[in-house]
Amino acid sequence: MLQINYIRENKAAVIEGLTKKYFADAEQIVNEIIETDQIRRDTQHNLDLMLADANSKAKAIGDLMKAGKKEEAEKEKAAATELRSKTKELQDLHTIKEEELNALLVKLPNLPHHSVPAGRTAEENINIYSHGEVPTLHADAQPHWELIKKYDIIDFELGNKITGAGFPVYKGKGARLQRALINFFLDEAGKSGYTEVQPPIMVNEASAYATGQLPDKDGQMYYANEDKFYLIPTAEVPITNIYRDMIIREEDLPIKNTGYTPCFRREAGSWGADVRGLNRLHQFDKVELVQIATPETSYAILEEMKKHVQGLLEKLELPYRILHLCAGDMSFTSALTFDFEVYSAAQKRWLEVSSVSNFEAYQANRLKLRYKVDGKTQLLHTLNGSALALPRIVASILENNQTPEGIRIPKALQAYTGFDLIK
RNA sequence: AGAGAGGUGUCCGAGUGGUUGAAGGAGCACGCCUGGAAAGCGUGUGUACGGGUAACCGUACCGAGGGUUCGAAUCCCUUCCUCUCUACCA
Numbered sequence: 001m002l003q004i005n006y007i008r009e010n011k012a013a014v015i016e017g018l019t020k021k022y023f024a025d026a027e028q029i030v031n032e033i034i035e036t037d038q039i040r041r042d043t044q045h046n047l048d049l050m051l052a053d054a055n056s057k058a059k060a061i062g063d064l065m066k067a068g069k070k071e072e073a074e075k076e077k078a079a080a081t082e083l084r085s086k087t088k089e090l091q092d093l094h095t096i097k098e099e100e101l102n103a104l105l106v107k108l109p110n111l112p113h114h115s116v117p118a119g120r121t122a123e124e125n126i127n128i129y130s131h132g133e134v135p136t137l138h139a140d141a142q143p144h145w146e147l148i149k150k151y152d153i154i155d156f157e158l159g160n161k162i163t164g165a166g167f168p169v170y171k172g173k174g175a176r177l178q179r180a181l182i183n184f185f186l187d188e189a190g191k192s193g194y195t196e197v198q199p200p201i202m203v204n205e206a207s208a209y210a211t212g213q214l215p216d217k218d219g220q221m222y223y224a225n226e227d228k229f230y231l232i233p234t235a236e237v238p239i240t241n242i243y244r245d246m247i248i249r250e251e252d253l254p255i256k257n258t259g260y261t262p263c264f265r266r267e268a269g270s271w272g273a274d275v276r277g278l279n280r281l282h283q284f285d286k287v288e289l290v291q292i293a294t295p296e297t298s299y300a301i302l303e304e305m306k307k308h309v310q311g312l313l314e315k316l317e318l319p320y321r322i323l324h325l326c327a328g329d330m331s332f333t334s335a336l337t338f339d340f341e342v343y344s345a346a347q348k349r350w351l352e353v354s355s356v357s358n359f360e361a362y363q364a365n366r367l368k369l370r371y372k373v374d375g376k377t378q379l380l381h382t383l384n385g386s387a388l389a390l391p392r393i394v395a396s397i398l399e400n401n402q403t404p405e406g407i408r409i410p411k412a413l414q415a416y417t418g419f420d421l422i423k
Numbered sequence: 424a425g426a427g428a429g430g431u432g433u434c435c436g437a438g439u440g441g442u443u444g445a446a447g448g449a450g451c452a453c454g455c456c457u458g459g460a461a462a463g464c465g466u467g468u469g470u471a472c473g474g475g476u477a478a479c480c481g482u483a484c485c486g487a488g489g490g491u492u493c494g495a496a497u498c499c500c501u502u503c504c505u506c507u508c509u510a511c512c513a
Contacts, residue, residue, distance in 0.1 A: 044473050048482045055482090058494040062441035073493085080493035098472095247433095247470090368470095377470080 001365045017111030020327040033104045040097035047090040054083045110362040112327040113336040119326025132319030135345045135400050143346040144398040145277030166282035173422045180416030185287035189258035197259045199238030202229040207241040210367045212333035231264035235288035236384045244367045254293040278391035285390040291383045298381035302358045305385045315412040319343040335360040346399035351392040356385030
């Protein structure tokens with residue numbers, strides 16, 4: 001959530017940023033916010049004065065009672081009652097205005113960082129880096145949804161039976177490959193100084209709200225009605241929420257956490273040819289990086305996280321490219337996002353396997369995540385990135401590394417899989 | 424799930440409805456003391472919002488939300504959570 005003080009003082013920049021993100025009616029909503037805020041502040045000022053008055057009256061009555069002047073106290077009570085009832089009206093108005101203001105603020109997405117390219121759709125993202133050769137496959141090469149059947153390593157039919165579409169069963173070397181990737185990613189994160197955590201994979205409403213999934217993505221998360229818990233769409237939610245309502249000591253920054261969790265996404269409204277096989281699932285595995293940093297360091301840290309993800313993809317010997325997302329294609333809460341895409345040779349498609357973002361103070365404002373500088377409390381910056389999401393990595397390993405003898409496992413993974421070929 | 428106990432500041436822990444934003448500790452910061460340190464002594468040490476250039480002032484906050492009252496951490500209702508015992512169970 002954007003800070004009201006910032007909006008008040010930087011109205012033009014806010015409208016400009018929102019417009020860059022193709023947010024509809026930016027100017028109108030910002031104006032409405034500023035007006036509502038003004039009424040809220042005026043109301044509070046008047047209310048505070050009145051309450052101060054009422055408090056001193058109450059105190060005076062107390063003193064009279066103590067002094068034994070009962071009758072005088074009784075006389076004062078009538079005036080005090082009157083005053084109190086007047087404060088109620090202002091109190092109600094203040095509450096209403098505060099709620100209105102909050103409802104408006106929650107609607108606003110984060111502002112794009114100044115370096116974010118203009119553009120509305122994925123076509124306008126900018127490819128800032130490419131690495132690795134796109135492999136040329138032999139004539140009868142197959143897409144991964146055929147390969148998994150051929151080698152009997154991932155079973156969608158079985159998942160259908162047990163749960164439904166998008167919940168595959170990993171079997172044998174397929175299951176082993178999953179576990180190898182998870183361990184590999186966690187170990188690599190550990191080497192880069194991240195502390196491993198295992199968070200809950202269901203979160204309460206306050207957590208889903210704090211990282212911005214609610215109210216924006218309500219309906220995209222699975223919901224356990226009876227207990228009002230959401231199944232996490234990413235480990236970002238529980239891990240970042242570890243630090244909700246906290247004031248961090250500056251010397252403890254930056255905070256670096258990593259965690260493996262399954263992720264659950266309803267993916268309502270997305271279907272079609274490009275969601276075949278492992279390309280889009282309702283449940284998938286992911287290792288996530290989360291960092292909490294000062295505003296001065298957050299962009300350097302974003303670079304560091306980008307480097308980390310590059311390192312992973314290079315060790316896995318996968319051709320990849322990095323996209324600097326254009327303003328219109330960024331998520332609601334992000335100020336700057338790099339997407340990593342891996343080439344999946346048989347599908348002849350680039351698949352998104354990681355998204356690394358700086359949220360600046362947007363999440364921190366909802367999280368109430370702060371630190372102290374020179375005695376003043378200030379919001380921190382939050383960042384996160386996938387390192388990595390498994391299914392599409394698996395898809396591209398299967399497709400890119402297929403040989404007549406079987407599927408070759410990247411060297412870096414062999415110590416984790418315990419085999420070098422799926423045949 | 425049933426019975427009981429409880430939720431107060433960074434932590435521990437008081438709190439009879441009226442200078443309680445909150446005793447007392449501990450911790451932390453600064454100062455004095457010391458050759459240096461410890462101990463000791465002194466001072467300070469919550470958050471949010473509002474007003475003010477600022478010093479500072481005001482208001483709210485004792486799990487959350489309502490209510491009673493001139494006045495609520497304290498009384499009443501609702502709700503969430505934690506702990507103990509019992510039951511059940513990976």
